[in-house]
Amino acid sequence: xxxxxxxxxxxxxxxxxxxxxxxxxxxxxxxxxxxxxxxxxxxxxxxxxxxxxxxxxxxxxxxxxxxxxxxxxxxxxxxxxxxxxxxxxxxxxxxxxxxxxx
Numbered sequence: 001x002x003x004x005x006x007x008x009x010x011x012x013x014x015x016x017x018x019x020x021x022x023x024x025x026x027x028x029x030x031x032x033x034x035x036x037x038x039x040x041x042x043x044x045x046x047x048x049x050x051x052x053x054x055x056x057x058x059x060x061x062x063x064x065x066x067x068x069x070x071x072x073x074x075x076x077x078x079x080x081x082x083x084x085x086x087x088x089x090x091x092x093x094x095x096x097x098x099x100x101x102x
Contacts (some may be wrong), residue, residue: 010034011051035056 006019008031019027037058 011038011055037061044087 002021004016004021005016006024006027007014007016008028009015010031011034017027038054041054041057041061
């Protein structure tokens with residue numbers, strides 16, 4: 001997959017980033033999300049932070065959100081696997097009953 005440079009703006013800074021072909025919109029969305037979180041953090045915090053502190057706080061918040069989503073995904077996956085196991089057992093029992101009746 002070929003890569004090319006995409007220019008994004010984060011925290012008022014222009015950055016050129018190597019991006020795989022076809023992933024440009026995802027990169028732009030990520031930059032927009034980070035900028036949005038930086039603005040939200042800035043309005044929620046009374047103490048003036050440096051750009052570095054703001055980036056660290058946004059990074060920590062994003063990492064926390066990511067971990068929460070991972071945990072939610074694992075829990076949902078376990079629920080679905082349990083449902084699949086129950087369905088499989090039900091089908092096996094029905095087939096077993098049918099075999100006994102035949």
